Amino acid sequence: MRDRVQYLSGGTVHTIDGFDPKLTLLDHIRLTRRTTGTKEGCNEGDCGACTVVLGRLRDGAMVYEPVNACIMLAGMIDGCELITVEDLAGPSGLHPVQAAMVAHHGSQCGFCTPGIVMSLFALYEEGVRPVTRQVVTDQLAGNLCRCTGYRPIIDAALAACAGEVGGAAARDRAAAATVLADLADEEDIFIGNEQRFFAAPASIDALAELYQAHPDATLVAGATDVGLWITKQLRDIAKVIWLGRVGRLDRFVETPEALSIGATVTHARAEAALGGIDPDLGELMRRFGSRQVRASGTIGGSIANGSPIGDLAPAMIALGAKIYLRMGSEGRAMPLESFFIAYGKQDRRPGEFVVGVAVTKLRPDEAFRCYKVSKRFDEDISAVMGAFKFSLLDGVVADARVAFGGMAATPKRASATEEALIGAVLDDGGTWTRALDAIAEDFQPIDDVRASAAYRGEVARALLLKALVEVAGAQSEETRLIGRREASHVAA
Template sequence: MVRETIRFWRQGRALEVSGFHPRTTLLDYLRLQERRVGTKEGCAEGDCGACTVALGRVRGGRVHYEPINACILLLGQIDGAELVTVEDLAANGELHPVQAAMVNTHGSQCGFCTPGIVMSLFTLYHEGGQPLSRGAANDALAGNLCRCTGYRPIVDAALQACAQPADDAFSANGTKTAQGLMTFADGQDVFIGDETRFFAAPATEASLAALYAKHPDATLVAGCTDVGLLITKGMAEIEKIVWLGRVAGLDLIEDSSEALGIGATVTHAQVYPSLARIDPDLGELMRRFGSAQVRATGTVGGNIANGSPIGDLAPALIALGSELELRQGDHVRTMPLEHFFIAYRQQDRLPGEFVRRVTVPKLKGNEVFRAYKISKRFDEDISAAMGAFKFTLDGRRIVEARVAYGGMAATPKRATETENALTGLSLDEPASWGEAMAAIARDYQPLDDHRSSAVYRATVARNLVFKALSETASGETRATRIVGQREALEAAE
């Protein structure tokens, strides 16, 4: 069975839409079709948050709302979800609690960014019911830029409105909405268009494999956080789009005592807790991975398949020794993750083959992991360099090392020369660490671009080797990290 429409929940009822161009963004649909112009276009690349809306999907028996950048999300990707915009919040002539809090704290200045901020607060409001720190509010709002720099009253609004359990029209109608959303789970493939131009959303791996084998020139989309920019900024004429968000099984997380299996369409928000349990540095890396909007849609498989040299996740997973699983037709193959990246934006992926899953080994008792993201801004910024280290120890001696960096070369890449120099080092002899630090220069000829000079990257990469060794030797990170100081100041207040 093939469905020729997308179906979503809107203002308490089910809607069906068909016949749209595959490149239609959700923002264009809202502004040009629905004429709901409260949702704004700012950067058109998912950075400023002016276009933020909320999508609700059923998880654990209830509707879970997440903030989404409508400017780079394709219309077809809202299939099966509830769509909420800023116009939907006020009820019976009264402002929604987050809107009222923004008024009470004077959180709106020019107002252009305000609708997106309100929608981010709306999703935070529906996560309420527990004490909310200023740091947590800052994290939730990291993807919303206020050009009038009114952040303090905006965070005050979050603290005022979002610390209590949700009590609004959406929570009151939660059961009805969840029941409506569950009726959309029909197991049907979606195909809108014809053989030359289409938006497709297969429901099974077999359907995906068959469709991609037939159309190997199609563009696969998971979260669309990268392909969306090709459309909005690069004006790419993409005619065939296959969205993976409905493929059953690709969204699974399999957690065992030895490894974490992550399906290709698992989002960064969904995998965040599982990665944080492997090591706190992975949790911190994911906390700074894009914004809440990006983490809600961007996927692990998409981040890997994208093959960006500055992708933060791949170096960390490479250092951990992860394996990648790919499928072409009925054939499934696996490889070490580092072998997938061949050259700039080129991967070891055959025509019609797609990323299926990544398996991440968990740390053993004698293994230590460290990861560092270096960027100009703390929040929502692309790394100048990202370094990840795994040391296997025999007492106080390193017997094996895996080191990988992002942002240093055309691909995420292991530092084999550095690994060799690290092997055999004593953590009690800092004077012997110099060779391992110097070996980084043999592993990389750093990029030189607007984010950072090659000299800066080379210096940072060398220093991170020393930092990883120092922290491992002492077992202490407090003295070497900026992270956590903001929270410590809050606690002191």
């Protein structure tokens, strides 16, 4: 068992020990390391001023991803390479991204600039070429700039990422990979005492044993929600069990018939495979938070959190997903919709944790649609999210699964609507009316600052109508801001 966290930064291995379990990475960077180029802005993972890049060894290769340091716990960088804005310029001068920001006047007050530079640095290192304006705006969805405006920043990104990664700016990936491989071990981490600790089990058996002994501990995967408990709600979280070292939880298995996703697989890793099930699912994932959020947030964390306005759960419910749980040595499975009991309450016993989810892929006779409605297009919480799967036989709906987020205290299936859809004829809109009216039987929508109950009810009805219109044959370009063809391209 190890009593410290170790990571690579600036070519040197650093260790952290004896720290408080709720210490954030941002506080470690600014207050302990005294590298203050990384800024604190919103402190909730929205503005991007705190963006840093983490390098991880994945399948034998280095992968660099932007993350929000303000809501990531310091202990979560174990075994990673941490790159901050101070690390970019070298003896030969500025990094190409920094030089392009200067040349294209991409900064005014400069407070947000370090985070923007780090997001663009990750894009540069990703090596995707050519880089289009859409790719850049997706990369910057989690970075706000109130002074400069985005045109010069986007111009800088396009200029910096026009060529191949290389030259003086090229990172020594092989050297970093060697160090991270040396740091990798199968030791459990435990820092603290029985009353207050940060722990990171290295196996699923060690996790099960530790969580049974401390069922009051907070399980942390990506911390995109738990981080807010610390920075906004000021909760004193005494016991943290981080799941990032549990190897079996990050498994990702795809067959021609199904997709099995471990609880700690991030949204970024799952994005392409989910988009392969259907382009709408790929577009949903593209709009799931920001690059920083998707690089940290996990599939299991999103589901275990049980938010009524989470986007992923309704889509997976419509696809007929199953969830797998474990407590001690015992495991169990259930349909995903059965996991959500009431607001903030899931069918998860003390000491029990989510292992993963499994989604069956679409058959040739099935059609799927899902839509997210929010005030902002990027990085916004849904007012209503609707997901629809229709089994079709000669142009008639033989079976249906319909689920909504934002309409109730939990992600919920619309059983009356599903029943009313059976027998609906795609070529006869008059046969759809009963199903459209049945939404009012299934839901008495919630009413909050994001949307009124009346608005949600009308939107849910409109989304079902939209799905039926599209499945009946309307071109998506007539009904979308972005068509299914473009969504498929973006997801890929």
